[in-house]
Amino acid sequence: MIYLDHNATTPPAPEVLAAMLPVLSDVWANSSSQHGPGQDAKRALGAARATVARVLGCKPAEVIFTSGATEANHLAVRGLLAAAAPGRRRVVFSSVEHAGxxxxxxxxxxxxxxxxxxxxRPDGxxxxxxxxALLGPDVALVSLMAANNxxxxxxxxxxxxxxxxxxxxxxHVDATQFIGKQPFDFSRCGADAVSLSAHKLHGPKGVGALLLRQGVALVPQTLGSQERGRRGGTENLPAIVGLAAALDLLGDVSLEAARLATLRDALESGLCQALPATHVWCQNVPRLPGTSYLRFGTLSVDVVLQRLDRLGVAASSGAACSSGGSEPSHVLGAMGVPADEAxxxxxxxxxxSTTLANVTTLLNTLPALLEPLFNPTRNP
Incomplete structure (x- = not known):
C-alpha cells in the first residue's frame, strides 16, 4: 500500500511502541500514589514532560497532557474565556478551522x-x-490553526x-498539523496556548497536550489535582511516554520538510502534465510541504478514490461525510470555490514513509485510470 493520508493520522513509529511497552507492562501504578511503584510512574511522567518541553521549546510546567488535540482545543478556548475579564466576552476563530x-x-x-x-482570501x-477589524477591546480570545488540515x-x-x-x-493556536512538519518553538511563537496531538507525528492515538504560557490564567474544565489542577483525571502514562518518544524522534524537521516538498512538487507537476484538467489549490502560497489538495476536473471524489484504492493508494476527500452523503468542504467554501469543484x-x-518510488508509481498508473473518465466513448 502507498499511504498518502498522513494528515489524517500516521502509523506509530517502532521506537514509540518500544518506549510504551515497558510502561504498559511494568510502570502501571498511579503516578499520584506515594508508594514505590507510584513514584516510579511519577518519575516516568516527569521524564516524558521534560522531553516534550525540551523538544517544543517550553517549560515542563507549561505542558498539560490531554486526551488529544480536540480536548486541548476545548480546554484552551473554554478555559481562557472563563478566565477573561468581565468586559471581554467575544471570541474570534478563523473560518477554516477544523470542522470539530x-x-x-x-x-x-x-x-x-x-x-x-x-x-x-480565494488563495486560502x-x-x-x-x-x-474584528479585534476590539471586547475580544477575550483568538483561536487560529497554524496550518490548515x-x-x-x-x-x-x-x-x-x-x-x-x-x-x-x-x-490560542491549534498546531495539530504544524508540529512535526515545520520547525516550532513555543517560546518564540507568540501564542498563549498551543494544542497538539501525538497521532499526527507517529505517536499513539488518544493523547495530546496543551502548552500554556506560564502566568496565563486558565479555568480548568475537568476538575482534579492532576496536571497542577488544570486537567483532572489519571494521566495516560503509556500514551504520554509515546508522545514524548514521537517528539524526540523528530530531529531536524527542516530536512524532512525539504524532502517532502520536492516529492509533493513532483507529484503535482506530473499529474498536471498527464491530466491537464488537474487543478491544485493553494499551490503558490506558503503551505505544508507534504500536503497537496487538488481536483481532476470535476470528477467525483468518490470515483477517484475508488480508482486510487484499486492501485493500493490511500488518500482522502476534502469533504465531510454525513448520513445524507458528502457535503462540500467548508474550507473550500470559505475560499469561494463552487460546490461542484469542491x-x-x-x-x-x-x-x-513516502518515497520517490511511491510518487513515480502513482504518476505511472493513475492517469491511465482517470483519463477514460474524461472521454465517455471509452470504458473506464
Missing part, C-alpha cells in the same frame, strides 16, 4: 457568546485586514499574535 473546532464555535454562539469568524490565506496553507500566527497583543486578547477535492498528504 468550528462545532465548538457554534456551541459557544448557541450559548449566547459573541463569536466572529475571520475570512480567508487568512485575511489579516479583516482580522484586525485540508489545503496545508500556513496561517500568519506571528502577525495574528501581534494583533491579539495590541487588542489585549489571548491567542466535491471533486482529493487530498494527498505525504509523510515519513
Amino acid at each position: 473546532h468550528l462545532r465548538l464555535a457554534r456551541a459557544l454562539r448557541d450559548a449566547g457568546m459573541a463569536v466572529d469568524l475571520i475570512p480567508v 490565506q487568512l485575511d489579516l485586514a479583516a482580522a484586525q 485540508e489545503t496545508g496553507v500556513l496561517m500568519p500566527v506571528a502577525e495574528v499574535a501581534e494583533l491579539s497583543r495590541a487588542a489585549g486578547a489571548r491567542l 466535491l471533486a477535492a482529493v487530498r494527498f498528504s505525504l509523510g515519513r
